[in-house]
Amino acid sequence: MPPGTREPRDVVISYRVTAAEAAHIDAAAAKMTPARTRQDWCRAAALHAARIKVPKPPPPRRNPARRLPKADIRALAAVLAQLGKVGSNLNQMARRTNATGRLPEGPGLREALDEVTAAAGHVRAALEGHGEDDDHQRQ
Numbered sequence: 001m002p003p004g005t006r007e008p009r010d011v012v013i014s015y016r017v018t019a020a021e022a023a024h025i026d027a028a029a030a031k032m033t034p035a036r037t038r039q040d041w042c043r044a045a046a047l048h049a050a051r052i053k054v055p056k057p058p059p060p061r062r063n064p065a066r067r068l069p070k071a072d073i074r075a076l077a078a079v080l081a082q083l084g085k086v087g088s089n090l091n092q093m094a095r096r097t098n099a100t101g102r103l104p105e106g107p108g109l110r111e112a113l114d115e116v117t118a119a120a121g122h123v124r125a126a127l128e129g130h131g132e133d134d135d136h137q138r139q
Helices: 019-031 038-049 070-100 107-127 132-137
Strands: none
Touching: 019 038, 070 107
């Protein structure tokens, strides 16, 4: 391997620890200078125990904040406004029902339900694909 290049880390070793053990590992990793990640600290501890030269930790990776595209934000804002109107209408129907003891009838109620169902579908479509990588960000 040419000087200055790193050997790829392509072997995965995984194990389970208790919450208390994880807290001890995290505390020990944070005390290092520079601070190490949980994974890097465990790798260094294992290599040290095996009496192998411990490499320097890799530079920290920057994970930019995840933001929804502007089009999604506008779409979700429009859906939120519509849901506010639906909530107001629902409150009026509840008030009328409490006053008369009867549920409102007519095609308007079915149309309102269809609109709420459609709005929920739009929210699901807008959010589809966002947040799927959250599990991969855990340490």
